[in-house]
Amino acid sequence: MQPEWSDFQVFLAIARAGQLARAAAATGVDATTMGRRLRRLEARLGQTLFEQTRQGQVLTEAGEAMLAEVEAMEVAAGRIAEGAATAGGPSGVLRVSLSEGFGTWFVARHVHEFVAAHPRITLDLVASSGFLSPSKREADLAVVLSRPRAGPVIAGKLSDYALRLYASPDYLLRHGTPTCAADLGVGHRLVGYIPDLLYAPELRYLAELEPGLHADIRSSSIIAQHRLIASGAGIGVLPCFIGEAEPGVVPVLRDQRIMRSFWLVTHKDTHQLARVRAFKQWLDEAVHRHRTALLPPG
Incomplete structure (x- = not known):
């Protein structure tokens, strides 16, 4: 049989x-x-x-x-x-892998536009600490922090984005506002990632601001880090699309910006599928329309 x-x-x-x-x-x-x-x-x-x-x-x-x-x-x-199914528009299940922060604070805020335009697509947004791999067919698309160096994939830069230090007003009232990066190592508690649980080297921020800085309160989750910073636990680095959108935190050392990039990755065999092309087009347009959220002026 x-x-x-x-x-x-x-x-x-x-x-x-x-x-x-x-x-x-x-x-x-x-x-x-x-x-x-x-x-x-x-x-x-x-x-x-x-x-x-x-x-x-x-x-x-x-x-x-x-x-x-x-x-x-x-x-x-x-x-x-x-x-x-061409007559009815793209259809099927579309799985998109995103970083936790970008998926939660950016894509989830705007993706209703895509869903409304493509009602026949079932959308899986996998927004977590880590990425699924298009090369292994774990996802149809992935937005990652660096361009893949190998594998049967097609990758292109989606956008640059900026990060800054943030703290709660209450924390700054209690501990004072640092005037330079060197001040961060004296009398301040820093929030950041757990070094041995980093899923991408691009997440190493503090040493880029000042050699020798390390986090005192650590989490593998950017959502948890944001909550810690907003609660007054310490100062930490957040993407500006998170920090500028949340009223509970304010920028610290505004002239100190860290730059990173998002890369959009698809598998060579499936990048021409209608549902994949539709999401890529929508995401490109959404990033362009809301560019100031990713790269705020000043």
């Missing part, structure tokens, strides 16, 4: 997740059912597709070869589905 397409989709989910349990959680399929369908696929093909390790499922040589074929099948199926 020939394998069913749905069994190949199970194989694809496990290959991308690296663990059967994670694949089950991502797809909403019971892990026991998923394991049974994988064994059925292997039996019908007469091949072992994964090795079981302590870390999870690792592709065998046969599995690696089949992964390329099944990914090509997935792309073809997506193009066929999009062609059939």
